[in-house]
Amino acid sequence: MGLDGTHGGKAAQPVYQATAVPAQRGLPFDLAGWVNEPRPEAGPGVFRYGYRPVDPARTKDAGVPAGPLLLRAGLNLLVAWFAEIYAVGLVYYVAGLFGVVPQTETLALVVLLFVHAVVLTGVIKLFGRMGRWPEVWRRWISPLLARTVTHEEPAEPEQAPQPGPADPWHALRTGGAAPAAQLLAAAPVGDVDYVRIQRAWEAVQGDPKLLPAFAEQVTARGGAACAHPSEARDLPGRGARHDLLTRQVRLGTAQDVIKNPPGHRSAGFALDPALLGTSLLAVGPAGTGKTTRLARPVAEALCLQALAGTACAVVIGAADADLGPDDWYDVVIAPGDPRSAYGLDLFGAAEDVDEAAARLADALLPDELAARAESARIALQQTVGPFHAAYRRYPGVRELRALLGGDPDGWDALGKALRESGRFAAYEPDLRHRERQHGRADDPGALLADRLALLDRPAFAGCFPGAEPGLPAFAMRALDHPLRVRVKLPERSHPEAARMLSRLVLGQFVQATAVRKERALFAGLVVDDASAALDAHTVRGLQRMRGANAGAVLLLRTLVDLPEALRAPLFGAVGCRMAFPGIAPWDGKLFSEAWGTHLVRETAVTHAPDTSGGLLRKAGRAGRKALSGTTAQTESITVRDVERHRWSPSDLAHALPTGHAVVSLTTVDGEQVPPLLVDLRA
Known part of the structure; x- marks a missing residue:
């Protein structure tokens, strides 16, 4: 990667607009606080920014109601008291039987203390575990003591001040670029700027000859150094919550329900290139939030990462789909729109x-x-x-x-x-x-x-290159550069042409990612309606993209829109699967089969007439039946482990609340997360 934000070679040359650094999150951006916020290691799909891991044992104990927990703790404390008293007496009694009695008062006192300590340790260990005393301490006693201490002893003014946040530019200061670090510390720098400059600094570390050019860039441009070719330093109107250091975008919150793994409960749910690299399939009817709560945030994340020099983005959808304003993108291709500034190269993905x-033939045929x-x-x-x-x-x-x-x-x-x-x-x-x-x-x-x-229409004049002069044509082989591309399909005016173009762009994307040279950039594709874009070739290509640092987010209203022969291969080709509320039961069946089964502990209670006992008991039961009209019964309880679907087709079709989704995840390394119930509104 060059210091100017490019990656070598030729690409489409869009007309760029220079923008200033916007106010991020409505306030001046706290760069030091953002860089030093904890980002502990967590499972796939957990939003790591500010995440606090939860102790599994603590989570398990937290599910016990307060009443039974306190009652059990009190009973164990009472029994432990008596056990300690009588155990010490028993030890002395046994010692007296064997004639092992201390002869002096001092020795007797020492032995007594030792016996008390040994017995007390054993009693606390035994009854403390049964009474769950550590959980009682964490829940009530420790917070009470903390409040008491805080109330009685306010913070002393003479305490030493806490150290300030670490220097975000420490690597530059100690690596030979101290003047540049000093200048950046005084300049307004956003999260996109920081990641972009750090990426350029990594290039300098790999090739020290670039240090003078890097220092010159920072001196001349400050926080705008090494900028993206568009000179944009942020996206206007960004709405999702991003962490560009981990390259995550937060989409919601995993619910605190028994179906979710303990490590994900109540944690933020996020996607990153490690997950998107296995591709994601989302199915749900119109109006369930697939575009607003999934496609748009992911497109926004890919565009931000492109500005930071770590990704390139291609976003396909109808002209009126809510996939972000045109200002988010470097190249906007809108066939049929006279205001479109770019056309599409029909043969632009392959050198062969x-x-x-x-x-092109695959795209043309329905x-x-x-x-x-x-x-x-x-x-x-x-x-x-x-x-x-x-x-x-x-x-x-x-x-x-x-x-x-x-x-x-x-x-x-x-x-x-x-x-x-x-x-x-x-x-x-x-x-x-x-x-x-x-x-x-x-x-x-x-x-x-x-x-x-269907493509040789006056409305598409100049959109596709040929002998006649036309619009500058975008070729998919430009994915070696951190470009942001939006393809607006004319679904209302030319629906069949839109279907052909969506198949063509997706097929070219699969081709281009397989042969591109700059694989350090993550190539992300978002298709708002992939029902017309998928064919056997692209389904096979989705799995090959995992090794090419590329992935796709595919949205479908229903799997019925696909040929039946493609449905099962598509589920096998993608690593992440997402079901939205209201899907049809036959769609839910594929999800349920893909997610498999797990063991569930099932309790069965059986009632049977009581026939036990002698003549007297039987006579009593007969009298009871005559007086009350009920038959005495015995109760039998059976506990067994049985296999059940993680999510049944009926649950997916009828039990998902509005604004939620169930999503399973797989990373490019093969790590898997079972289906999570996620609130996409949180």
Whole structure:
């Protein structure tokens, strides 16, 4: 990473707007306090900023009601008192029987104290454990003593002052950049600035030759040193709670319920690249908060991390989806919107021509025509390959549509250009095969041409590169840079074209992450409605992204929107799964099966008529039945461990409260967290 925030190579060149450091959290940002806030190690999904680990034993005891706990503690204290008195007497009695009695008063006193100490230790250990005295001390006695001491002895003014927070720029001061540290300490620096500058300092530590350039940047620009190419230092209107040091975004609070693991109960719930790297699938009907409480905060986190130089973000959704304002993004692609400043490169993900053509063919075909996908890929490769060899560029939408439709003038011009370039012999078999296919009823080229007609509309003029001049086209291979990209799909005006573009962008993202060189950047993708974007190729690619430091957040209204053949593979490809309230039972069944079962202790009570005893007891029971009308019964209690679903389909469909979700997590290292009930409103 260079000191200017770039990562080498060429990328799309968006028009950037310079912004000043905004007031963060409504007040001047306390950088020292933020840096030195405790961030203890915790399980996956726990928001570590300010987290206080809870003692598991304390958590277990806290579930005992106060009345029974105090009663048991008092009874054990009473029994312990008598036990201690009589145990000491018993020891002396036994000693007298054996004639082991101290001869002097001093020795007798010493022996008595020793016997009392030994007996008292054993009594406290035995009855203290049974009476749970440590929990009584923690709950009531220790707080009472603390309040009493505080009330009687106020804080003394002569106490030594507490040391101030540690210096956030200590590494710079001791590493040879003391003037830069002094300047940064006096400058307004936000959390994004701090992480970005620290990242640049790590580059300096790896290559000391960069130290003069780093010092020059800090001297000239202060907190804006090593800025993102957009010069933005924060996002306008950021609303979620972020911790850029751990790269976490807090989404809610794990509930204090028995279904949640003890270490997560009442703790903040957060996502980070270690979890997003396994990809996340969220399913829930419209209006349950998938976009507002999941997609937007994650998109905001990825954009902030891009400004800090640690990630790149691609966010796909309808033009009216609440995925943040355009100011959050460097590149906004809005096909069909005349105000759009960028277009989309239809072949921009792969360096190999055949691979690029295959991905475009997959995007063009709808799910119901998946059976013809292989012939469509071959037809498009036999068209795009010769065109690229002849003209040294990819065809535009109109050119490609004409060639696939069998336009004779276009094919004659293509053959002539290939002869002039000296490559006709290599591509002659493809040309001949396409020529034989033209006009046949099963020609996949005609099908592809009809599908391309959806993109060859006046509203999309200039959105896709070709022979005609158009908008600057964004190519997905630019993910080697900390870019923020928003793709606005025309779902209202051109719904089928929007479906094709969503499939194309997701397929290109999977391609680009597999071959990109700068894998230190986390590549994050957010798809607001992934029902049209998923196919067999992208589902297979999701699992491969784990090793490429990339991941996707996929939102679905229902799994029924996907072909049945994709549902189980999709669940196996993603590591994190999230169910929102109101999902259908058949959707909940897949979640329930994926989350498996666990052992539950079940208590069964059985009642049976009492037939025990002799003649007298039986006569008494007969009289009782005659007088009261009830039969005497015996009660039998059976306790056993049985397997139960962690979350049943019925629970997921009907028992989830509004604003909540159930989410299971898996890190890129393979660590798993069972399903958590999370309040996304907290």
